[in-house]
Amino acid sequence: MARPPVSPHLPRGRGCAPPCRSLDGLFLAPVADQAPGQVGTRTRFAYHEQDGEIWAEYAGGDVVRGHLVGTREGDRLDFRYVQLKRDGTTSSGHCVSAVVELPDGRVRLEETWEWESQAGAGTSVVEQVTEHAH
DSSP: OOOOOOOTTSOOOOOOOSSOOOOTTOEEEESSOOSTTSOOTTOEEEEEEETTEEEEEEEETTEEEEEEEEEEETTEEEEEEEEEETTSOEEEEEEEEEEEEOTTSOEEEEEEEEESSSSOEEEEEEEEOOGGGO
16 A cells, blocks of 8 residues: 655654664653644553554543554654544544654654644644653
């Protein structure tokens, strides 16, 4: 199956030296709130990774349930997401993220996203939370 085209304004990852740190089993959270009805600091993402495939479940704040699925090449994630919001509406979009290792060893995702179900695009940052913080 062919990959969908990536918008030219979405960043490409910088590449990581093998072995790249796996996202499997990590919990991540946004470092700042987005607009109402979107993910925010109360949202938690549970990531999974296997053989270049990534997926996650997420919920919290205005999001009742969300899912993302995509691929990883080096430090670059490319995925689609869909979510159900508290007001009963759904939304979906596309995101490209750079995986960055923080000085304390945690993982940060620097994301560039765009809605496909509505107007809008932007950037966000999610960081790994420790076991006691989720």
